Every structure is written in structure tokens, then in C-alpha cells.
Amino acid sequence: MSLGLPSHLASGTITRSFGRALHAIGLTCLVSALLTAIVFQAADPGAVLWPAMIAVLPMAALLLINRRRRSLFAAVSYLAVGAACTYWYVITFSSQAIAGDSFSESSIKVALLLVAGPGLGLIRAALWMGAGYLVAELAAAAAILQSGARWTFDLTTAIVFGTILVILIVSHLSLRRFRRAQPVLHRSVRDEQVATMRFRIEAKAAALMHDTVLSHLAALGSARDGELDPQLRRQITRDLEVLIGEEWLDDDESGQEGESGTDWQQSGLRQAIEESRALGLEVEATGNLAAVSSLGREASIALGQAAKQCLVNVLRHSGTTRAEVVVYGADDEVSVMIIDAGKGFSVTETGADRLGLRQSVRRRIELVGGKVQLWSTPGYGTSIMIRMPMAGHGGEAAAR
Amino acid sequence: MTVRERTRQQLDPAGSIGTGVVTSVIAAGVVVFSVVMTLMGVAEISSPPLAGLALAAEAAAAATLAVASGPRRAPFGREPFILAVSLGCIAIALSAASTWSSDAGIRDDWAAVAVGVILIACGPYRPVRELLIGGSLSALLVGFVTLLQYRWYVTEAPAAAFIIVAVTPLLAMCFAGAVYSGSVVRSIERWQRRASAANLSLMREVHGGIARSVQQDRVTILNRDVLPYLREVLATGEVDEETRMRARQISDSIRSVMVSEADRSWLETVLDEVAGPGNGQRMTVDDPEHLASGMAPDQRIALRAFLVALLTSPRQSSPRLLITVGSEAGLCEVRLIATLGASEHLHRLTLAPYLAVMRAVFSHLELDFSRSALTLEFSYEQH
Numbered sequence: 001m002s003l004g005l006p007s008h009l010a011s012g013t014i015t016r017s018f019g020r021a022l023h024a025i026g027l028t029c030l031v032s033a034l035l036t037a038i039v040f041q042a043a044d045p046g047a048v049l050w051p052a053m054i055a056v057l058p059m060a061a062l063l064l065i066n067r068r069r070r071s072l073f074a075a076v077s078y079l080a081v082g083a084a085c086t087y088w089y090v091i092t093f094s095s096q097a098i099a100g101d102s103f104s105e106s107s108i109k110v111a112l113l114l115v116a117g118p119g120l121g122l123i124r125a126a127l128w129m130g131a132g133y134l135v136a137e138l139a140a141a142a143a144i145l146q147s148g149a150r151w152t153f154d155l156t157t158a159i160v161f162g163t164i165l166v167i168l169i170v171s172h173l174s175l176r177r178f179r180r181a182q183p184v185l186h187r188s189v190r191d192e193q194v195a196t197m198r199f200r201i202e203a204k205a206a207a208l209m210h211d212t213v214l215s216h217l218a219a220l221g222s223a224r225d226g227e228l229d230p231q232l233r234r235q236i237t238r239d240l241e242v243l244i245g246e247e248w249l250d251d252d253e254s255g256q257e258g259e260s261g262t263d264w265q266q267s268g269l270r271q272a273i274e275e276s277r278a279l280g281l282e283v284e285a286t287g288n289l290a291a292v293s294s295l296g297r298e299a300s301i302a303l304g305q306a307a308k309q310c311l312v313n314v315l316r317h318s319g320t321t322r323a324e325v326v327v328y329g330a331d332d333e334v335s336v337m338i339i340d341a342g343k344g345f346s347v348t349e350t351g352a353d354r355l356g357l358r359q360s361v362r363r364r365i366e367l368v369g370g371k372v373q374l375w376s377t378p379g380y381g382t383s384i385m386i387r388m389p390m391a392g393h394g395g396e397a398a399a400r
Numbered sequence: 401m402t403v404r405e406r407t408r409q410q411l412d413p414a415g416s417i418g419t420g421v422v423t424s425v426i427a428a429g430v431v432v433f434s435v436v437m438t439l440m441g442v443a444e445i446s447s448p449p450l451a452g453l454a455l456a457a458e459a460a461a462a463a464t465l466a467v468a469s470g471p472r473r474a475p476f477g478r479e480p481f482i483l484a485v486s487l488g489c490i491a492i493a494l495s496a497a498s499t500w501s502s503d504a505g506i507r508d509d510w511a512a513v514a515v516g517v518i519l520i521a522c523g524p525y526r527p528v529r530e531l532l533i534g535g536s537l538s539a540l541l542v543g544f545v546t547l548l549q550y551r552w553y554v555t556e557a558p559a560a561a562f563i564i565v566a567v568t569p570l571l572a573m574c575f576a577g578a579v580y581s582g583s584v585v586r587s588i589e590r591w592q593r594r595a596s597a598a599n600l601s602l603m604r605e606v607h608g609g610i611a612r613s614v615q616q617d618r619v620t621i622l623n624r625d626v627l628p629y630l631r632e633v634l635a636t637g638e639v640d641e642e643t644r645m646r647a648r649q650i651s652d653s654i655r656s657v658m659v660s661e662a663d664r665s666w667l668e669t670v671l672d673e674v675a676g677p678g679n680g681q682r683m684t685v686d687d688p689e690h691l692a693s694g695m696a697p698d699q700r701i702a703l704r705a706f707l708v709a710l711l712t713s714p715r716q717s718s719p720r721l722l723i724t725v726g727s728e729a730g731l732c733e734v735r736l737i738a739t740l741g742a743s744e745h746l747h748r749l750t751l752a753p754y755l756a757v758m759r760a761v762f763s764h765l766e767l768d769f770s771r772s773a774l775t776l777e778f779s780y781e782q783h
Contacts, residue, residue: 029572
């Protein structure tokens with residue numbers, strides 16, 4: 001992602017593109033000159049116009065060479081060969097007193113003045129164009145005078161020359177302004193990416209803190225007098241090792257999609273269901289369970305952690321020990337519905353400090369590009385729908 | 401989010417501000433050229449009112465071009481382009497009608513050239529395909545008009561030769577505009593690909609450092625109360641009233657820290673980064689639903705760059721800032737009011753490139769400079 005060209009590339013890019021545009025005009029004019037000769041030849045089969053048709057070809061070839069690789073030699077060759085070809089073209093028409101010269105001499109002359117190629121500065125481009133204009137006019141005038149025809153000033157070519165010169169000057173001058181903003185813009189791109197990355201890592205850390213520390217503190221806050229529950233002891237010991245261990249957040253997530261291919265047996269969702277069953281929740285898993293294998297690695301882990309939090313919430317708050325997990329698979333997303341028939345709650349009255357849903361479910365899922373919807377009514381249970389995009393369908397984007 | 405078109409103006413908004421001046425000069429040139437050519441060919445005009453109308457249509461086309469290319473109206477959309485080219489085509493038809501049965505030759509027929517100039521002037525603003533379509537349709541019209549008129553031309557030549565000469569300037573400039581547009585866009589996109597690849601590898605490098613610093617912050621919080629407490633509980637293996645009470649106390653304090661962190665909006669974080677922490681008295685963000693976090697990445701970058709330019713300008717001493725974010729019918733609306741320390745003109749000049757970028761990524765951007773304050777309003781769709 002970027003917001004425009006940096007200063008050191010802008011000037012070169014614009015003048016190069018401008019040069020290519022001029023060459024497009026030149027090529028169109030040469031094609032027009034060739035077509036004009038063909039049309040006149042077809043209308044008057046007795047005339048000898050093939051030299052004019054051939055005269056256009058070397059110019060077109062040299063213009064294409066100038067377009068591909070600009071060099072002093074190529075530009076000078078274009079001017080020299082172009083002068084000869086212009087002379088050749090104009091004299092072919094004027095020596096036979098065919099009106100075609102007044103038609104197409106401008107085309108071939110305009111093609112010659114557009115010698116200024118890509119990547120030139122203002123003064124050099126203007127000088128090359130001036131040279132092209134002079135050479136074209138002199139070559140055409142020599143041909144007309146030699147054939148005995150009357151020379152008249154060619155307004156069309158002069159207007160084209162003047163117009164392109166004005167555009168060239170004004171665009172060069174306008175390029176100089178406003179380039180100072182680019183460094184700030186490019187720094188903002190980087191700062192924002194770093195900020196987004198920090199936000200993602202912090203959100204992940206917050207979710208992990210919630211799932212571990214706050215969960216244990218809540219369990220301890222409501223534990224009965226006496227010996228510490230052995231299962232809680234095991235969990236606290238395991239989580240303490242993780243939390244004070246190193247690199248618990250350092251898995252690379254810098255915009256890379258995780259590979260898909262976690263099958264149901266190894267999926268985060270299955271693990272969450274198994275762990276919840278171990279805590280005493282009766283979980284019935286139905287639907288297209290294999291669909292979770294289409295999720296990326298990151299998405300599968302996030303789904304498992306979020307589903308675990310939902311199931312723990314059922315156990316803690318719903319007053320029931322039964323929950324149902326239904327998996328739906330569509331072309332571009334996997335939906336997981338977690339349903340309980342417990343006491344439910346009023347969604348609008350949920351306290352702002354209800355961190356579990358915010359950090360461990362909603363934010364965690366949003367970080368990998370998914371969406372969470374929740375329906376609950378006091379007395380009628382709770383349903384949570386987690387929708388995850390499949391790998392390659394915009395999942396694991398840098399959501400924030 | 402606003403989908404950016406593949407044009408120079410939309411892909412490099414800050415760098416394209418200067419093109420407005422070029423386009424205005426070209427637009428003025430079109431009018432002057434049309435008037436001069438009309439006067440030069442006045443002897444061929446059979447209907448002066450139609451000639452006047454042709455000039456009026458051309459002037460309207462040029463005005464459309466000049467107005468739409470102004471930085472404050474950016475981005476130059478499809479509608480003004482269609483309008484300008486259509487007015488140019490109307491000028492072609494009116495100009496031909498004004499010299500009906502009296503047009504001596506094709507070389508002073510200015511209207512087709514003028515449409516060509518309009519097309520080349522649109523190179524920085526419109527994508528290749530639109531320029532080619534506009535040019536082809538106009539060329540068809542010019543060819544048709546030439547076919548109708550050629551019997552009156554004094555020079556004897558095949559009709560096809562007249563048509564070739566008539567459409568050449570138009571098509572040449574149309575191709576030039578299209579080549580320019582395509583070439584700049586390809587260069588910008590090539591740079592963007594290189595820049596994103598470089599950024600990606602940079603992000604991979606800094607990821608470890610950021611993760612460690614976040615972990616360190618968390619471990620510091622945990623080390624203060626939680627870890628000693630949990631270790632103590634594990635060591636004694638007993639639960640009593642004090643254990644429960646301490647668990648609840650620690651839980652409450654951690655929870656309140658986490659809630660305030662979760663409540664912190666993206667805009668507040670950016671202002672802290674840009675203006676330094678403790679700016680709360682001067683800068684207020686009213687975004688209770690955290691809608692600013694729903695901006696697309698390009699939009700966040702543009703707003704961040706604008707805030708950097710506004711708040712770190714050497715001419716701006718301790719500005720006051722109020723940013724309100726609300727939503728209506730699925731569209732988020734932002735209103736930013738800043739007091740200004742320096743003159744309006746200086747601010748306009750300094751902020752112009754950043755506003756150009758904001759215009760490219762947000763929709764409906766309105767700007768108002770009053771004597772001492774700047775009010776900026778813009779909207780976006782929730783990402």
C-alpha cells in the first residue's frame with residue numbers, strides 16, 4: 001500500500017510517460033501519412049506513390065527504437081533519416097502535382113518534431129523538439145521548392161509545436177511544487193503499519209491474558225475453602241509457564257496468510273470442544289465439520305480460541321451444562337454457531353467491562369477478518385454466530 | 401471504502417496537484433484556438449449564430465475541464481469527462497452546421513482538434529479505456545461529418561483522404577492521453593509493488609521487537625501482583641476467604657486496565673503519537689463507538705499524514721483540535737475543527753497535498769477556512 005510516487009521517482013516517471021505520449025502522437029501521424037498515400041494511390045492508379053509509402057517506414061522504425069531505448073545516436077539518426085524521408089515523401093506528391101502533399105505533409109512533419117523522447121529535462125526536450133521542427137520544415141520546403149510548387153507557411157505544424165512546448169513547460173514547472181509532502185506520506189504509511197501490527201499483537205495479548213489470568217482469578221475468586229482443585233492447579237501451572245516463557249506472541253503475522261489445511265482432527269475448534277468437554281460441558285458438534293479445514297492456520301487458531309471462550313461462558317454464566325456447535329460451510333466462508341438453551345441475558349444491558357466477548361471473541365475474530373453476531377434473550381438461551389472467511393477470500397486481513 | 405480508479409490523480413494525489421494548472425492553461429488554450437480559427441475562417445461561415453453556439457459549446461467544454469481539474473474538486477470523475485467530451489462533440493456538429501455548403505477545406509476545422517486537446521488534457525485524470533472510448537466515438541462523429549461535407553471542399557481528393565486527415569489530430573491526441581495515463585499508472589503500480597514488498601520485509605523485521613515489547617509490558621503488569629499471588633496459591637495449595645478476596649481485587653484492577661485499553665480509540669492513539677501524550681486538554685476525540693477504527697488502511701494513513709502536517713507545522717503553535725466521529729445510515733461522518741495559529745493562506749498551501757490525498761480516499765470532503773479555524777468534514781463506509 002502506498003499513496004503516490006516518492007520525490008526521487010516522480011520527475012523521471014512523469015517525463016518518461018510524457019515522452020511516450022509524444023511518441024504515440026508521432027506514430028499515429030506516420031500511420032496517417034502512410035494511409036493517405038495508400039488512399040491517393042488507390043484513387044489514381046496511374047500515379048507513382050509507392051516511394052511516399054516506403055518513406056514512412058524507416059521513420060516509424062527509428063521512432064520505435066527511440067521509444068524503446070533513447071540515446072543520442074538514435075535521436076540524431078531519427079532527425080537525419082526523418083529529414084530525408086520527409087523530403088522524399090513531400091517531393092513524391094508535389095512533383096506529380098497531387099493534392100496529397102497539402103494533406104499529409106503536416107502529419108510527417110509533426111512526427112519528426114516529436115523526436116524528444118522519454119526521460120529528458122525541460123531544456124533538452126525543448127531543444128530536441130525545436131531541432132525536429134526546423135529540420136522538418138526545411139526538408140519539406142526544399143522538396144516543395146525543388147518540385148516548383150508554391151511554398152506556404154504550415155500553420156498546423158506550428159500550432160502543434162507551440163502547444164506541446166507550452167504543455168511541456170507548464171508541466172515541468174508544476175512538477176516542482178507539492179513534492180515536499182511525499183516524505184510525510186511515506187512515513188505515515190510505515191507508522192500506520194507498525195501501529196496496526198502493535199495493535200494486533202496487543203489485542204492478541206489482551207485476549208490471551210483474559211483467557212488465562214482473568215479466568216484463573218475468576219475461578220479462584222469463587223473457589224470453595226480447602227484444597228485447590230487439582231485441575232485448576234494444572235491449568236495455572238501450565239499457563240504460568242506460557243506467560244513468563246519467551247516469545248509467546250512472536251508468531252509472524254505480518255500480512256501473510258497462513259496455509260490452509262488443518263483438518264478437523266487437528267483444528268482449533270475441535271480442540272476447544274474437547275477442552276470444554278473436559279471442563280464438564282456436554283457439547284454436541286454437528287454440521288459440515290470438515291469445512292473448518294478450509295481455514296488458514298491463523299484463522300483456525302483464532303476460531304478455536306474464540307469458540308473455547310464462548311463454551312466457557314456457557315458453563316460459567318448460562319446455568320446449563322449443554323451446548324451445541326453447528327458448522328456450516330459455504331463457498332467463501334465457514335460459519336460456526338454456538339447455541340445454548342440456558343438463562344440468556346439482555347445484550348443491551350451487558351456491562352462495558354464484559355471483556356470476554358469483546359477481547360476473546362469479537363476482537364480476536366475480527367483480527368483475522370471474521371465477524372461475530374450474538375442473539376440472546378433472558379430465559380431463552382444464547383446463540384453466537386462466528387463467520388470466518390476462507391483462506392484466499394480476504395481472511396486474515398489487517399483488520400483493526 | 402472509496403475505490404480508487406487507476407489514474408495518476410487517484411494513485412498519486414499529492415503529486416498530481418500541479419496538473420490542475422496545466423489543465424487550466426490547456427483549457428484556456430482551447431478557447432483561444434477555437435476563437436482564432438473561427439475568425440480566420442469567417443469567410444466560410446454560412447450561419448454566424450451556429451458558429452457562435454459552436455464556440456459557446458467549446459468554451460463550456462473548456463470550463464468543465466478547468467473546473468473539474470481544480471484541486472478542490474478532486475478527483476476528476478467520469479461525469480465531467482463525459483460532459484467535456486460531449487460538449488466538444490456538440491461543438492463539432494455545430495461548427496460543421498455553421499459552415500454547411502460553404503466549407504472550403506478541412507484544415508481550418510478546429511472542433512475535432514479541440515476534442516483531441518481535451519482528451520490529451522484528461523490523461524492524468526481518466527483511465528486508458530475511457531480515453532480510448534471517448535476518442536473513438538468522437539472520431540466516428542468527425543468521420544461522419546467529414547463524409548457529409550467533403551463534396552464542398554475545393555481540393556479534389558478521395559473522401560477517405562479527407563476523413564484520415566480530419567481524424568488524425570483527434571486520434572493522435574487521444575492515443576497520447578491514453579499512453580500517458582497507462583504509462584504513469586503502470587509506473588506508480590510498479591513502485592507500489594516494490595514498496596509493499598520492502599515494507600513487508602521491514603514489518604517482518606520489526607515484528608519480533610514489537611512482540612517482545614508488548615510481552616514485556618504484560619509481564620511487568622503480571623509481575624506486580626498476579627504472578628506472586630498465583631505462585632503463592634500454588635505453593636500453599638489452599639483456598640480461603642483471603643485468597644478469594646485477593647483474587648477478586650487483582651482481577652478488578654487488571655480488568656479496569658484492560659477495559660481502558662480496549663476503550664482507547666485509534667484516533668486517540670494517533671494523536672498521542674503525533675502530538676505526544678498528555679495532549680488531552682488541547683485535543684478532544686469524540687468517537688464513543690470507535691468508528692474511526694473502521695477506516696480502511698489507506699484512509700487511516702491519509703488522516704494520520706494530515707494530522708502530522710497540521711500538528712507539526714512550524715507555523716502552528718499548540719493548536720486546539722476537536723474530532724467528532726458519528727454514523728448515519730451506514731456512513732461514518734467525521735468532523736474535525738482545528739484552531740489555526742498562522743494565516744489561512746499559509747495553511748492552505750501547507751495542507752494542500754494532504755487534502756488532495758484525503759479527497760482521493762474519502763468521499764464528500766468539505767473544507768472551510770474561517771478566520772481562525774479550519775473545519776474539515778468527510779465520510780467513509782465502515783470497513
